Amino acid sequence: MTTHDGNMAQSVSATTSEQPLLQARGIIKRFGKFVALHGVDLQVYPRTVHSVIGPNGAGKTTLFHTLTGTLMASEGSILFDGQEVTQEADHQRVQRGIARSFQVTSLFTNLSVRENLRLAAQGVHRSGAFDCWHAPTGARSHAEVVDTAMERMGLTRLAGVAAGALSHGQQRRLEVGMALAARPRAIFLDEPTSGMGVDDLDEMKHLIRGLRDDHTVVLIEHNMNIVMDISDTITVMQQGRVLVEGRPNDIRNDERVRAAYLGNMITGGRA
Numbered sequence: 253m254t255t256h257d258g259n260m261a262q263s264v265s266a267t268t269s270e271q272p273l274l275q276a277r278g279i280i281k282r283f284g285k286f287v288a289l290h291g292v293d294l295q296v297y298p299r300t301v302h303s304v305i306g307p308n309g310a311g312k313t314t315l316f317h318t319l320t321g322t323l324m325a326s327e328g329s330i331l332f333d334g335q336e337v338t339q340e341a342d343h344q345r346v347q348r349g350i351a352r353s354f355q356v357t358s359l360f361t362n363l364s365v366r367e368n369l370r371l372a373a374q375g376v377h378r379s380g381a382f383d384c385w386h387a388p389t390g391a392r393s394h395a396e397v398v399d400t401a402m403e404r405m406g407l408t409r410l411a412g413v414a415a416g417a418l419s420h421g422q423q424r425r426l427e428v429g430m431a432l433a434a435r436p437r438a439i440f441l442d443e444p445t446s447g448m449g450v451d452d453l454d455e456m457k458h459l460i461r462g463l464r465d466d467h468t469v470v471l472i473e474h475n476m477n478i479v480m481d482i483s484d485t486i487t488v489m490q491q492g493r494v495l496v497e498g499r500p501n502d503i504r505n506d507e508r509v510r511a512a513y514l515g516n517m518i519t520g521g522r523a
């Protein structure tokens with residue numbers, strides 16, 4: 253087995269002796285000549301909420317895509333639970349316990365909440381592909397997974413309702429539930445509150461925080477109140493690089509972060 257210790261300390265966190273669940277090093281992503289990620293390092297510790305924030309275009313979604321396997325990194329390495337996954341396809345990473353929230357379009361609008369979740373639960377055994385005709389092996393455990401996902405996302409009383417009849421906020425929760433149905437160890441949520449009203453926001457905030465009991469949560473979120481309230485660690489990105497990382501209080505008071513959010517008018521805004 254290859255060792256990845258290199259010249260880097262393994263346990264850099266002062267607060268835990270645990271190994272990171274996810275360890276990305278030197279991630280570079282190019283789109284043609286454009287460099288979206290310039291060498292990003294990220295360490296995510298188990299059972300934490302780790303938020304990634306930054307102005308539009310900072311590279312947050314691209315980073316998520318390289319970590320979940322939607323896009324391949326151009327350079328760099330990604331370890332999940334100590335295993336090299338850098339070159340693996342997204343469905344292989346799902347098998348390892350990496351899941352991301354689905355887009356609204358992936359909900360089957362005329363199927364019920366429970367049926368949508370059941371398909372998602374089965375998907376993990378089918379290399380990520382949905383297959384309605386597949387023999388229902390492990391149906392019992394699927395039912396348990398579905399029940400747990402509904403409970404976690406506050407959807408139990410809506411089990412029989414068609415996904416298309418849900419409110420926007422409920423649909424966003426169902427998307428997170430779909431990712432949970434893959435029984436992930438790490439769940440990646442890209443702006444799960446986008447387009448939500450105030451009432452839905454608060455509920456989603458509590459639900460995401462609750463996920464930390466059983467999962468590791470990596471979250472892209474624009475709402476600063478949510479980020480500051482539920483994150484254990486915050487990584488701030490700007491122009492394809494990590495600008496600063498720390499706990500909510502450190503980030504809240506960081507001048508570089510304030511400058512980054514003042515907009516792109518401040519070029520090289522680290523002064």
Ligand SMILES: Nc1ncnc2c1ncn2[C@@H]1O[C@H](COP(=O)(O)OP(=O)(O)O)[C@@H](O)[C@H]1O
Nearest residue numbers: 283286288306307308309310311312313314315
């Ligand atoms: N498929 C792509 N092809 C070319 N450029 C892309 C692609 N995806 C993202 N980008 C560019 O990469 C940069 C980072 O985008 P993105 O990761 O979506 O940022 P964020 O999620 O932080 O708003 C942007 O300049 C965006 O235009």
Ligand SMILES: [Mg+2]
Nearest residue numbers: 312313314472
């Ligand atoms: Mg984005």
